[in-house]
Amino acid sequence: MNKEKVAYLVDSGSNVPEEYVKLGNMNVIPLKIIYKNEEFIDNVNISPQEVYDRLPDEIPTTSLPSGEVISTIFKKIQDEGFDKVICVTISSGLSGTNNMVRVISESFTDMDILTIDSKNIGVGSGLIAVQAFKYVEAGLNWETIKTKLEEDVLKSKIFFHVPTLEYLQKGGRIGLVASILGNMLNLKPVITCNEDGVYDTVAKVRGNKKSVQKAIDLTAEFAGNAKKYNLAIAYGGKTAKSQVEEIRSSLLKELPLFDEVFEGEVSPALGVHTGPGLIGIGIIVTEE
Secondary structure: OOOOOEEEEEEHHHOOOHHHHOOOOEEEEOOEEEOOOOEEEEOOOEOHHHHHHHOOOOOOEEEOOOHHHHHHHHHHHHHOOOOEEEEEEOOOOOOOHHHHHHHHHOOOOOOEEEEEEOOOOOHHHHHHHHHHHHHHHOOOOHHHHHHHHHHHHHOEEEEEEOOOOHHHHHOOOOOHHHHHHHHHOOEEEEEEEOOOOOEEEEEEEEOHHHHHHHHHHHHHHHHOOOOEEEEEEEEOOHHHHOOHHHHHHHHHHHOOOEEEEEEEEOOHHHHHHHOOOOEEEEEEEEEO
16 A cells, blocks of 8 residues: 555656556656657657667657656646655666756655666666555655665666667667677677666677577576566567567576566667667566
8 A cells, every 4th residue: 555645757768567657656757759850759659660660761869858848747746746756767877867857856845756766777777666666555664665776776687689789889879899790790799787877788699599598597697596576578679579478488487486577668769779679688686
């Protein structure tokens, strides 16, 4: 039962599982996708597939929403009578959203606002928002929730496979040399966010299937001897979606102590940087 009157604020790049977004009080700040002649709102008026379909003609850029959009959401939360807000955003090492939310939150002095820098992206960040919801529902007090969420940043991770480094390189997220070498040798990288919350290539494997398996192996390694964890499988586009069942089966074989497993498509804004074919494996350790 939600004893505290708490609302949640997340950004669309955190890919919070849809079932939790629908539970209410979960407000999503949409990132922007910008083409030469038009711009779209992430997951609102453009789908991931539409982004992939247009990539051969134009690779758009992504950007933060305006401060006004974030202020309006805070104002709405305030008007609905909430006095506490938990904000979870993708890594400050990859986006300015966290900083913008933090700065704008300071002008809402009537509410107690906690802003968590997930140091992560996609479901790696979204799984922390799920935990926030669970702590509140479990009736934990505000100070305990704060402490636990800060600890959860270190207990969550995403490992993702991309078929090509081309889009990360074009978006300035990864070096040109790594991109050219990888494509020449058919090396498929497994990427994560390091402790500073920036992209880090943790493995290079020849071939897509082995690369996905490596992402699963690294997730199992991260889980270590944990007693419980939640897992998530994120995919980009139709081809990746068709592999999810097989991936789920491999994942659960290696990580049988899960509480929940979420599945979902990465948001269009993330798809801009990774291109189609992404498979991401997210984990958050819930009991050590």
